[in-house]
Amino acid sequence: MKVPASISSLSRIGTSVWLDDLSRDRIVSGNLADVIESKGVVGVTTNPAIFAHAMSQGHAYDAQLQELASNDVPADSAVFAMAAEDVRAACDVFRPIYDATHGRDGRVSLEVDPRLANEKDATVAQAKNLARTVDRPNLMIKIPATEECLPAISEVLGAGISVNVTLIFSEARYRQVMEAFIEGIALARDNGHDLSTIHSVASFFVSRVDTEIDKRLDEIGTPEALALKGKAGVANARSAYAAFEEMLLNNADWQKLEEAGGRVQRPLWASTSVKNSDYPDTLYVTELAGPHTVNTMPEATLDAVIDHAEVGGDTLSGTESAAHTVFESLTSVGIDCADVWAVLEDEGVQKFVDSWNELLDTLSAQLDK
Template structure:
């Protein structure tokens, strides 16, 4: 059996279970070389997510953007304009690549996500306007606009969905915030329906971040152990999976509620739980831990290529590993709390750091593009 056959078998098993495999990476080089198209065929990839960090890395590697930079420089574009045109162009091309998947799945998959400027994360009105601007610029039905799940972002999420624009809600860490995201999703569909829109065309995912929770909680557990607090070792590297499994419980309950069933009768498609940040940070953990332990029908798992390749080579999919795990998951989070770890402070820290990281990447992207424009002027 070849490596590719093995890859097909393992990724097919996950896909057959009902998990949508999305790639958490995109670049012009990946589009031009055909490597993304190959992953669609060989690894059952049915969508792509992007973020400022991904775009910064893409522009900084190789010379795939030199021609575009030269053309933009000749038109007198500044860095802000160039970033907008480059990112929306890449996403548009990726949307075209996934058009067949989009059609075959009736709009469920074949999705490509692009994020609003992270500097707007605390400004609801500016986020709404930027989301509409991105949607118009990409001009493809299968684009999803990524909006961070900040307090201000919750308002923007509902408003953008009400415009008929599909949304990928990003940077969700806490169960409480996830409930607010689902409420905003339903509010958006209710408003869209009241305004006469066809809500069957509006899709959404909620990107619930995984590995970063373990990174933060495990660090705090180590500090607790140094202080002599008992029962911390058995909790190591368990909080993230427990947190995500309880998010699955919330989704299951929310999308069987009377409120949702009424929207479903009107054509509404449920917002899917998307598992993000699924590459393991701890080298002692399995590369596929946050894939095989978080498998269930109807969820999305967006993976960096390293994780996807590990799944293809050695990932053993053992069926649904989320449903019926909720009691044990609550015990894990209760144990974390008993060890003196403040869950609310953990998730607030992760949201703040996530925004700071994307903002830093955005600034780095602007700087790189500015240098490229000057080099080509």
């Protein structure tokens, strides 16, 4: 396998490259295996919007839909039956990478029903059920970082299940996620699980931060405000990375769990496609490269990185002060960051719920044919 130079550089720095997309067509056509072989991808993430797009296009799911319809399976169960089959197959494709990296990479993520984002017990129950259904060691269950689901993260990890925590927008919420992670790994130890088999990532969203804050800077309209456009997303992620170094890499409580076999929860940069064409299309990759990280990219961003990204080295370590300066400037021009984080989390959950509901409507019509 000849890995593209930019992807090799990211790997040497410590950033694993995962693909933010999955469909049955990718799997059965051999495309998923090809992006592993030719583009250096070592994992894949999914979300409700990705499955909504995949399952509403083409005919790859027709045969399974017919079988499900003949058994009178309701639409919400049908969605997870089809998603589980795709994720199981993807796990098998990535299994050699999982084995070679001792579980660090070769991961495939499957998200719980986004409508459960405010229901801790239902989230835990579904996470355990999905883990049993897919039955692959390289599966990660995605759980949103809502306040209500923070205890669910701990409980699912405590059951020995690897977790991808999603929809993180603020450093404050990320700190709560890391606390939930440490609590969950301690619970797993107390429950007798092999800590070396439990892995976790914390998906910190990037481009949506710039989209929301840039909109507010435009509304303010002063030269000072406009000069800050396109700076918040990277600065926010860099602040999060500094929190990661503090709470996990340099934390005595975590180090005791690591000595017992625990694997550190890595920051994962999500939403890394640039939404503003004025910004470099590789911005959220080259500026967020560093040890112990994952960057999950849609294929267009991945191709841009391979084609022309200049990966110069670690762009995360030692950036905390500059990142905090950006947020001091944002506050000084009138940006209410607490409101930004609340809006982004609410919108993030709602976007996934809307995609899910649209998919259920589509499948209900197909199941009723």
